[in-house]
Amino acid sequence: MSLLINLILSTMLLSNFMVEVPFEKGDTQKIYYDEKYDKNLVDNSLNIIPLLGLRVYQKFISPGQGEVCNFSPSCSNYMFKSIRKYGIVMGFIKGIDRLQRCNLSAKTYAYIFYDTIVFIENRGYKVLDNP
Amino acid sequence: MKRYFIFIFFIFLFIKVLPNDYDFAKFLFEDKDYYRCITELKRQFFNTDDTKEKEKITNLIGVSYFFMNDFNKAEESFSKIKNISPEYEKNYFLTLFLQKNFQKILNENLTYEENRKYFLLSKLFFNKAKLEDFENTDSEIKEIAQKYFKIKKKNPYLALFLSAILPGSGRFYSERGGDGVFSFFTIATPLVGALYYKFVNENRTNFIVTVSLASIFYAGELYGSYNSAKIYFEKKVGVYLNEIKNNYSDILFQPYYSF
Numbered sequence: 001m002s003l004l005i006n007l008i009l010s011t012m013l014l015s016n017f018m019v020e021v022p023f024e025k026g027d028t029q030k031i032y033y034d035e036k037y038d039k040n041l042v043d044n045s046l047n048i049i050p051l052l053g054l055r056v057y058q059k060f061i062s063p064g065q066g067e068v069c070n071f072s073p074s075c076s077n078y079m080f081k082s083i084r085k086y087g088i089v090m091g092f093i094k095g096i097d098r099l100q101r102c103n104l105s106a107k108t109y110a111y112i113f114y115d116t117i118v119f120i121e122n123r124g125y126k127v128l129d130n131p
Numbered sequence: 132m133k134r135y136f137i138f139i140f141f142i143f144l145f146i147k148v149l150p151n152d153y154d155f156a157k158f159l160f161e162d163k164d165y166y167r168c169i170t171e172l173k174r175q176f177f178n179t180d181d182t183k184e185k186e187k188i189t190n191l192i193g194v195s196y197f198f199m200n201d202f203n204k205a206e207e208s209f210s211k212i213k214n215i216s217p218e219y220e221k222n223y224f225l226t227l228f229l230q231k232n233f234q235k236i237l238n239e240n241l242t243y244e245e246n247r248k249y250f251l252l253s254k255l256f257f258n259k260a261k262l263e264d265f266e267n268t269d270s271e272i273k274e275i276a277q278k279y280f281k282i283k284k285k286n287p288y289l290a291l292f293l294s295a296i297l298p299g300s301g302r303f304y305s306e307r308g309g310d311g312v313f314s315f316f317t318i319a320t321p322l323v324g325a326l327y328y329k330f331v332n333e334n335r336t337n338f339i340v341t342v343s344l345a346s347i348f349y350a351g352e353l354y355g356s357y358n359s360a361k362i363y364f365e366k367k368v369g370v371y372l373n374e375i376k377n378n379y380s381d382i383l384f385q386p387y388y389s390f
Contacts, residue, residue, distance in 0.1 A: 012274065023261070055241075064214075093350050093351055093354045094354065095351075096347055096348060096350065096351030096354075097351045097352075097354050097355035097358065099317070100310060100313060100314040100317055100348065100351055100352060100355055101310050101313075101355065103309055103313035104309060104313075105307070105309020105310060105313070106309075108309065109307065109310075112366060112370055113307065113359070113362070113366050113374075123336070126172065
């Protein structure tokens with residue numbers, strides 16, 4: 001019973017986060033947030049656990065690191081969107097692949113393997129790569 | 132005499148006051164103020180009753196949208212006049228081609244034979260052409276096709292196999308050396324840690340953590356190398372398409388217009 005209550009509470013918490021926490025650092029979700037992701041959601045309650053973990057990371061750990069990601073959306077947001085779009089297994093693997101691609105060479109592959117580089121307020125120049 | 136003088140004076144006045152209808156639109160066009168040029172052209176379109184003039188204005192509106200990179204509206208304008216002349220049809224195909232709407236070009240009926248080159252180019256970039264199709268075409272088109280067929284395809288399963296043996300090598304195969312080196316270290320580092328906690332400093336918890344990390348990154352590496360090889364050809368074709376747009380901008384990718 002307590003597990004069920006915890007699950008419901010965490011779901012409510014997550015749904016609140018979805019509204020309140022922006023998808024990007026800064027104010028970029030207005031520009032790049034694609035509504036199609038919401039329409040293609042994988043309905044899987046297991047998603048809640050990694051998504052909540054990602055939100056906790058974004059809220060408490062990521063600000064300490066500063067602006068280190070080379071991409072837009074950032075790697076954590078990419079994994080978040082991937083898990084919502086492809087489910088927990090494939091989304092997680094795609095997120096890990098993105099972490100491995102997020103290195104010094106990312107910007108040299110722009111206009112070849114990635115579409116473009118965009119300037120994002122408060123974040124600087126980032127390589128655009130959506131899941 | 133006085134009467135003649137007044138008559139000639141009015142003729143000159145008429146010439147001075149009423150210049151060519153398209154002069155201002157042409158000025159705006161040359162000034163690259165396409166947005167206001169379209170407004171001026173639409174005004175001319177409203178004033179004229181001549182069908183030929185209307186066709187010409189429709190084309191000019193389309194070309195203005197074309198130079199504004201608003202290909203949807205350009206396509207809309209050109210589609211109204213595409214069957215009237217080969218130049219207008221060329222503009223229509225060109226707009227579709229630059230939108231990468233190759234399927235639509237292939238589905239269209241070709242009215243004028245001189246525009247077959249756009250049809251062939253679409254077939255080429257839609258990956259449905261063979262080198263033999265370009266034997267009787269212009270030298271530029273042949274050159275484009277030859278270079279296209281030189282773009283290599285990468286086998287995703289070979290990339291997967293390479294990465295399974297040596298992490299990172301699959302990404303090297305897909306010409307992503309930087310990613311390959313980085314992903315190799317993301318796997319090698321926890322793996323070294325795991326060996327250390329297994330054989331040197333025996334610690335079961337740390338061993339499990341490091342092995343799990345290595346496994347997670349290994350899974351990511353396998354997927355990443357497979358995917359990078361899979362999208363390699365598509366991405367290279369995209370780069371090549373941009374290259375030919377720049378190299379042949381005057382010959383193939385310049386729309387027809389006249390004021």
